[in-house]
Amino acid sequence: xxxxxxxxxxxxxxxxxxxxxxxxxxxxxxxxxxxxxxxxxxxxxxxxxxxxxxxxxxxxxxxxxxxxxxxxxxxxxxxxxxxxxxxxxxxxxxxxxxxxxxxxxxxxxxxxxxxxxxxxxxxxxxxxxxxxxxxxxxxxxxxxxxxxxxxxxxxxxxxxxxxxxxxxxxxxxxxxxxxxxxxxxxxxxxxxxxxxxxxxxxxxxxxxxxxxxxxxxxxxxxxxxxxxxxxxxxxxxxxxxxxxxxxxxxxxxxxxxxxxxxxxxxxxxxxxxxxxxxxxxxxxxxxxxxxxxxxxxxxxxxxxxxxxxxxxxxxxxxxxxxxxxxxxxxxx
Amino acid sequence: xxxxxxxxxxxxxxxxxxxxxxxxxxxxxxxxxxxxxxxxxxxxxxxxxxxxxxxxxxxxxxxxxxxxxxxxxxxxxxxxxxxxxxxxxxxxxxxxxxxxxxxxxxxxxxxxxxxxxxxxxxxxxxxxxxxxxxxxxxxxxxxxxxxxxxxxxxxxxxxxxxxxxxxxxxxxxxxxxxxxxxxxxxxxxxxxxxxxxxxxxxxxxxxxxxxxxxxxxxxxxxxxxxxxxxxxxxxxxxxxxxxxxxxxxxxxxxxxxxxxxxxxxxxxxxxxxxxxxxxxxxxxxxxxxxxxxxxxxxxxxxxxxxxxxxxxxxxxxxxxxxxxxxxxxxxx
Numbered sequence: 001x002x003x004x005x006x007x008x009x010x011x012x013x014x015x016x017x018x019x020x021x022x023x024x025x026x027x028x029x030x031x032x033x034x035x036x037x038x039x040x041x042x043x044x045x046x047x048x049x050x051x052x053x054x055x056x057x058x059x060x061x062x063x064x065x066x067x068x069x070x071x072x073x074x075x076x077x078x079x080x081x082x083x084x085x086x087x088x089x090x091x092x093x094x095x096x097x098x099x100x101x102x103x104x105x106x107x108x109x110x111x112x113x114x115x116x117x118x119x120x121x122x123x124x125x126x127x128x129x130x131x132x133x134x135x136x137x138x139x140x141x142x143x144x145x146x147x148x149x150x151x152x153x154x155x156x157x158x159x160x161x162x163x164x165x166x167x168x169x170x171x172x173x174x175x176x177x178x179x180x181x182x183x184x185x186x187x188x189x190x191x192x193x194x195x196x197x198x199x200x201x202x203x204x205x206x207x208x209x210x211x212x213x214x215x216x217x218x219x220x221x222x223x224x225x226x227x228x229x230x231x232x233x234x235x236x237x238x239x240x241x242x243x244x245x246x247x248x249x250x251x252x253x254x255x256x257x258x259x260x261x262x263x264x265x266x267x268x269x270x271x272x273x274x275x276x277x278x279x280x281x282x283x284x285x286x287x288x289x290x291x292x293x294x295x296x297x298x299x300x301x302x303x304x305x306x307x308x309x310x311x312x313x314x315x316x317x318x319x320x321x322x323x324x325x326x327x328x329x330x331x332x
Numbered sequence: 333x334x335x336x337x338x339x340x341x342x343x344x345x346x347x348x349x350x351x352x353x354x355x356x357x358x359x360x361x362x363x364x365x366x367x368x369x370x371x372x373x374x375x376x377x378x379x380x381x382x383x384x385x386x387x388x389x390x391x392x393x394x395x396x397x398x399x400x401x402x403x404x405x406x407x408x409x410x411x412x413x414x415x416x417x418x419x420x421x422x423x424x425x426x427x428x429x430x431x432x433x434x435x436x437x438x439x440x441x442x443x444x445x446x447x448x449x450x451x452x453x454x455x456x457x458x459x460x461x462x463x464x465x466x467x468x469x470x471x472x473x474x475x476x477x478x479x480x481x482x483x484x485x486x487x488x489x490x491x492x493x494x495x496x497x498x499x500x501x502x503x504x505x506x507x508x509x510x511x512x513x514x515x516x517x518x519x520x521x522x523x524x525x526x527x528x529x530x531x532x533x534x535x536x537x538x539x540x541x542x543x544x545x546x547x548x549x550x551x552x553x554x555x556x557x558x559x560x561x562x563x564x565x566x567x568x569x570x571x572x573x574x575x576x577x578x579x580x581x582x583x584x585x586x587x588x589x590x591x592x593x594x595x596x597x598x599x600x601x602x603x604x605x606x607x608x609x610x611x612x613x614x615x616x617x618x619x620x621x622x623x624x625x626x627x628x629x630x631x632x633x634x635x636x637x638x639x640x641x642x643x644x645x646x647x648x649x650x651x652x653x654x655x656x657x658x659x660x661x662x663x664x
Binding site: 019021115116118119120122123126127129130132135136138139140142143144145146147148149150151152153175176274275276278279280283289290291292293294297298299300301 | 351353447448450451452454455458459461462464467468470471472474475476477478479480481482483484485507508606607608610611612615621622623624625626629630631632633
């Protein structure tokens with residue numbers, strides 16, 4: 001009576017040195033398979049680390065979860081590969097996507113980060129506005145000095161990028177009574193933006209910012225978008241929040257401005273080199289909060305990724321379009 | 333044609349050692365008088381510090397702005413005194429109010445602190461939830477270690493006291509998606525409380541708290557309300573925020589619990605001795621944010637106080653009830 005069901009091969013690939021909570025391990029798979037037993041019964045899994053068994057696995061794999069898949073002659077090496085899932089949202093390590101064979105689907109994990117990002121940006125805006133880094137520096141030195149600040153409402157947040165993270169930033173800002181200006185590739189933006197501009201108009205909006213929030217993906221069009229000249233367009237009372245990618249901002253210029261007191265502060269969750277090395281000057285730059293790339297991630301991150309993958313696998317079996325399929329021409 | 337208008341005598345009293353932004357100085361009066369020229373024309377002002385001219389001034393004063401007015405034989409010493417304005421909201425230094433002569437009005441400055449308090453508590457809840465003290469301790473030591481936390485929404489905040497500050501705490505908590513339980517003298521609470529209990533029921537709600545926010549005035553009924561046994565009813569994952577008064581909480585027990593890791597953290601804006609002395613153990617207690625009593629105060633605080641006083645003076649001249657008149661029996 002039961003129709004014979006096809007079994008698919010899924011290869012899970014982890015990298016040493018990446019944060020453990022992002023690794024698609026055999027243990028995380030086993031836990032997820034219990035949540036989706038019927039779908040899991042149709043999947044045969046292999047698990048590798050740092051490419052140890054990847055070449056062999058790709059010979060038969062239908063799917064892979066791998067944030068940095070091999071990009072040379074991929075179709076030749078993985079003749080059956082139909083779908084690649086990455087564990088993060090940003091695809092910058094594998095851009096441009098000219099290596100992606102026609103018909104092969106690439107999905108990222110965008111949409112998993114919004115709620116935590118909203119909390120993180122709410123915290124960032126208030127902490128920078130209320131000068132928490134200076135207050136905690138005083139605490140360290142046992143000094144009691146009032147630093148009085150006005151309520152935050154009525155200020156303006158300029159948000160670069162208005163995808164999942166940018167919209168989370170927008171919600172955070174609106175919740176605090178800020179005016180939200182979105183800067184996007186197209187010049188259009190979803191709610192809760194009060195105004196939206198194309199990236200070409202960025203110079204006109206930067207002087208209006210009390211807060212500049214970087215929430216864009218790293219693409220050729222955003223690389224060093226916030227360069228020294230643009231940082232100079234910010235008011236000295238403005239603060240910067242980066243939960244996107246470090247290379248969108250000229251960090252050398254940013255640090256110099258912070259050292260000279262030409263900006264009120266910064267919260268940085270992303271750096272060119274992660275983990276940030278112990279000798280980095282960022283650890284001690286004044287009025288800066290350094291976060292270890294946690295602003296958008298939650299406990300159970302990889303469990304949610306597997307849930308997302310299983311839901312997409314169900315769509316695959318039903319012949320439906322996959323959620324979070326990346327447009328190779330745009331890069332997200 | 334012009335009726336002769338009565339001129340009233342207002343005595344302004346400052347104390348050395350209190351924060352400067354709370355001092356009703358001659359300069360602040362002069363600035364306020366420009367904003368209310370017609371009303372100011374009916375006022376003759378004297379300014380004193382630490383009681384230097386107070387006895388003499390009170391012989392003729394109709395009004396005074398003084399947070400610690402003389403309490404012995406006041407009617408005898410100030411035969412014309414009709415109205416005392418304090419510069420803060422909490423009246424704990426002059427309680428009980430049995431010294432207040434019949435018919436003399438006492439007004440406090442409640443209602444001036446809500447917007448800033450809402451910001452401060454939003455920051456406190458997120459900072460403690462996301463373990464910002466530990467993250468910033470890592471930053472100090474140049475250590476990159478992910479501390480992953482879930483979104484804050486869905487947790488529960490228990491708010492002690494639900495006047496202006498408590499309601500601000502309630503708005504902050506609701507804005508972050510928390511469930512709000514108010515504990516009040518009467519057992520009733522205004523929005524945005526989801527539930528309200530009388531102080532007698534406090535033991536039953538403390539185990540439900542992810543956050544315990546102290547926003548009550550210091551009164552006989554709140555002194556040491558959060559004693560050691562009640563702190564022990566909190567979950568180890570709970571965090572405490574105090575923007576009310578230090579003596580509401582057993583700070584020795586609180587510090588011991590924080591040192592032992594039996595609570596997740598605390599943000600304390602109020603202390604028994606302010607300024608907090610340099611040798612205080614609070615400066616270095618783990619997972620604690622020490623603020624120098626700024627969580628509810630803004631720049632221009634004294635300007636707003638004078639605005640409030642002039643509006644009330646207008647009511648006085650029109651024979652209307654004064655806003656913020658304190659009920660001597662309740663103490664706020």
